[in-house]
Amino acid sequence: TAQGANADETWIRKMIEHHRGAIEMSNIQIARGANAQVKAEAPKTIASQQREINLLNAMLRRMGKRAQ
Numbered sequence: 001t002a003q004g005a006n007a008d009e010t011w012i013r014k015m016i017e018h019h020r021g022a023i024e025m026s027n028i029q030i031a032r033g034a035n036a037q038v039k040a041e042a043p044k045t046i047a048s049q050q051r052e053i054n055l056l057n058a059m060l061r062r063m064g065k066r067a068q
Contacts, residue, residue, distance in 0.1 A: 019049040
C-alpha cells in the first residue's frame with residue numbers, strides 16, 4: 001500500500017514505480033515476444049508510460065520534492 005507522511009508524494013512515487021514496471025514488461029515483450037500484434041503494442045505502452053512518469057515527476061518538482 002502507498003503509505004507515508006505525505007499521501008500525495010507517496011502516491012506519485014508509487015505510481016512512478018508502477019509505470020516503470022510497465023515499461024520493463026514492454027521491453028521484455030519487444031525482446032522476447034512472438035505475437036506480432038502484442039509486440040506492436042509494447043512501444044506504444046512505453047511511450048505512454050514514460051509520458052506519465054514525466055508528468056508525475058513534474059508534479060513532484062512543483063511540490064518542491066526531488067524527482068525520480
